[in-house]
Amino acid sequence: MIHAHDSENESDEDEEDENTSEYQWCMHCERAYRRGEHRMVGDIPMCPYPDCDGDIFMDGWDWDQFREPLPQYPEVPEHGVKYPMYPSK
Numbered sequence: 001m002i003h004a005h006d007s008e009n010e011s012d013e014d015e016e017d018e019n020t021s022e023y024q025w026c027m028h029c030e031r032a033y034r035r036g037e038h039r040m041v042g043d044i045p046m047c048p049y050p051d052c053d054g055d056i057f058m059d060g061w062d063w064d065q066f067r068e069p070l071p072q073y074p075e076v077p078e079h080g081v082k083y084p085m086y087p088s089k
Contacts, residue, residue, distance in 0.1 A: 021062050022035055024056065025063050025067075026047040026054045026059050026061075027061060028053060031049055031077075032077035032081075049080075070083075
């Protein structure tokens with residue numbers, strides 16, 4: 001796909017890239033994955049973990065934003081590890 005150069009929106013795109021983590025966290029299965037990874041179910045991009053029914057648009061959260069109130073979670077999440085939104089103390 002070819003994208004037209006639009007200098008008016010260029011700074012917005014750069015800012016979005018800078019504020020976007022390389023990872024996403026799935027609200028359904030509580031595991032993280034690399035942004036862009038997914039599996040297709042029909043026309044819907046779903047969480048890449050085969051036992052999960054979360055989709056990447058509604059259930060995929062930006063990892064850095066998710067872990068902001070949870071500093072005990074690593075900057076780079078481990079594949080397959082569950083990271084609960086409300087961890088036990």
